[in-house]
Amino acid sequence: MNFVRKILNSRSDEDGNFFVELEDILGFKTKRKKFYKKAFTHRSMNQKDTKGNSVNYERLEFLGDAMLSSVISGYLFNEVPSGNEGYLTKMRSKIVSREHLNELGRDLKLIDLVQSRIPKDNFGENIHGNLFEALVGAIFLDRGYKYCEKFIDYRVISPYVDIERLEGKVISYKSLLIEWCQKEKKSFKFDVYDDTGNDELKHFAVKLFIDNRVAGKARATSKKKAEEKASKRAYFAFQKQISQ
Amino acid sequence: MNFVRKILNSRSDEDGNFFVELEDILGFKTKRKKFYKKAFTHRSMNQKDTKGNSVNYERLEFLGDAMLSSVISGYLFNEVPSGNEGYLTKMRSKIVSREHLNELGRDLKLIDLVQSRIPKDNFGENIHGNLFEALVGAIFLDRGYKYCEKFIDYRVISPYVDIERLEGKVISYKSLLIEWCQKEKKSFKFDVYDDTGNDELKHFAVKLFIDNRVAGKARATSKKKAEEKASKRAYFAFQKQISQ
Numbered sequence: 001m002n003f004v005r006k007i008l009n010s011r012s013d014e015d016g017n018f019f020v021e022l023e024d025i026l027g028f029k030t031k032r033k034k035f036y037k038k039a040f041t042h043r044s045m046n047q048k049d050t051k052g053n054s055v056n057y058e059r060l061e062f063l064g065d066a067m068l069s070s071v072i073s074g075y076l077f078n079e080v081p082s083g084n085e086g087y088l089t090k091m092r093s094k095i096v097s098r099e100h101l102n103e104l105g106r107d108l109k110l111i112d113l114v115q116s117r118i119p120k121d122n123f124g125e126n127i128h129g130n131l132f133e134a135l136v137g138a139i140f141l142d143r144g145y146k147y148c149e150k151f152i153d154y155r156v157i158s159p160y161v162d163i164e165r166l167e168g169k170v171i172s173y174k175s176l177l178i179e180w181c182q183k184e185k186k187s188f189k190f191d192v193y194d195d196t197g198n199d200e201l202k203h204f205a206v207k208l209f210i211d212n213r214v215a216g217k218a219r220a221t222s223k224k225k226a227e228e229k230a231s232k233r234a235y236f237a238f239q240k241q242i243s244q
Numbered sequence: 245m246n247f248v249r250k251i252l253n254s255r256s257d258e259d260g261n262f263f264v265e266l267e268d269i270l271g272f273k274t275k276r277k278k279f280y281k282k283a284f285t286h287r288s289m290n291q292k293d294t295k296g297n298s299v300n301y302e303r304l305e306f307l308g309d310a311m312l313s314s315v316i317s318g319y320l321f322n323e324v325p326s327g328n329e330g331y332l333t334k335m336r337s338k339i340v341s342r343e344h345l346n347e348l349g350r351d352l353k354l355i356d357l358v359q360s361r362i363p364k365d366n367f368g369e370n371i372h373g374n375l376f377e378a379l380v381g382a383i384f385l386d387r388g389y390k391y392c393e394k395f396i397d398y399r400v401i402s403p404y405v406d407i408e409r410l411e412g413k414v415i416s417y418k419s420l421l422i423e424w425c426q427k428e429k430k431s432f433k434f435d436v437y438d439d440t441g442n443d444e445l446k447h448f449a450v451k452l453f454i455d456n457r458v459a460g461k462a463r464a465t466s467k468k469k470a471e472e473k474a475s476k477r478a479y480f481a482f483q484k485q486i487s488q
Contacts, residue, residue, distance in 0.1 A: 049325075051326075053325050059321060059328065062321065062329045062333060063321045066314040066317035070314040073307055074307065074384070077303060077381075081293075083303070084298075085303060088303065137321075144389075145314075145388075145389035
């Protein structure tokens with residue numbers, strides 16, 4: 001029985017490990033640990049507090065969803081001073097779309113931290129986004145709004161949000177990068193390999209070489225997505241170099 | 245022409261007066277004044293900043309709407325520990341409903357502070373809620389999230405939000421109060437008078453006397469609403485006395 005429980009319940013038995021992994025994701029130290037434990041407790045654990053209220057991440061999703069939406073609103077408000085209300089609303093829904101939240105949660109491997117009595121294969125795709133929202137809710141309760149802003153900037157805005165791309169002005173960073181390499185007379189090559197590991201879904205890893213040096217790496221569920229991600233990273237790295 | 249402008253543009257010509265009135269509504273001192281000026285500038289003023297971006301309250305509505313929603317979410321999360329996600333979402337939509345926001349903005353007489361080139365009679369009902377949202381957006385930019393929480397607690401939660409009422413458990417404070425008066429052998433009387441003044445809509449003011457002393461006052465667009473409001477205020481005042 002203990003053996004079965006160990007398989008189903010993959011949160012590190014030692015809270016120590018749980019918080020080491022979590023703080024690596026967060027980029028800061030946690031204070032009130034209980035909120036994070038709740039954010040990674042699935043309802044199947046049937047936990048209750050002393051007053052009989054359920055202890056799991058579902059209510060934290062409600063809170064985190066609202067905080068995420070506010071932080072992104074604040075970001076867009078400052079970032080796009082020419083955008084009207086309708087534009088800002090549209091951009092916000094693209095950033096906080098279910099699909100995007102699932103991608104964020106999956107990339108951070110939040111599912112590895114969940115404590116559950118049902119096998120993780122049964123969770124369905126939305127678990128990733130739900131955990132991401134719950135985590136933002138826990139951050140708010142632990143450290144307040146400022147830390148939500150920091151975390152969302154670190155894990156959502158900096159790596160993923162790109163207004164030009166969201167506006168559909170840039171369709172593909174891969175073609176943008178190829179164009180740039182041709183203009184600058186640089187060679188480029190994508191190295192793709194299977195990187196599924198323990199994941200339930202097939203994953204690909206990509207290394208992008210420019211002039212035979214690694215210029216970007218990425219991992220995604222399709223070859224095309226991984227190439228696009230690596231291209232975007234390389235593109236921004238080059239832009240930074242050029243502007244310095 | 246100056247005379248016409250003076251009629252249409254009812255923001256106090258002196259910024260001094262504008263901020264005295266505004267800080268009375270806010271309950272705290274403002275720092276970065278420009279955000280509040282923007283929150284009360286109608287698009288008909290055709291103001292632009294040095295980069296050609298429109299200066300009016302419309303973008304601030306987007307920001308304030310998100311902050312309001314977050315603050316109410318945080319409040320409900322803490323206040324109703326037994327409520328699940330669906331319940332919390334339903335309660336939040338009741339509190340931030342268009343109708344409720346219009347009521348909030350109207351009660352604070354935000355429209356008196358607006359700078360506009362079109363007559364205020366042409367604004368329509370939603371101006372009240374829009375200004376309220378824009379004001380919350382300005383507070384966020386000026387003083388941050390904490391002050392949004394303070395302001396919303398002061399002007400929304402404390403005077404208006406009542407979970408029992410929202411849940412439909414309390415249908416009428418008037419009947420609750422009458423019942424209480426009968427039980428306590430106290431006399432009660434509602435004094436209603438017309439209080440339309442300069443408003444475009446008809447308004448009623450109500451004084452509620454309990455044992456011949458004023459126990460609650462209110463003002464609303466119908467006699468019934470004003471009586472209900474006055475009853476609620478008196479009911480909570482009595483509850484406070486009893487619990488002390």
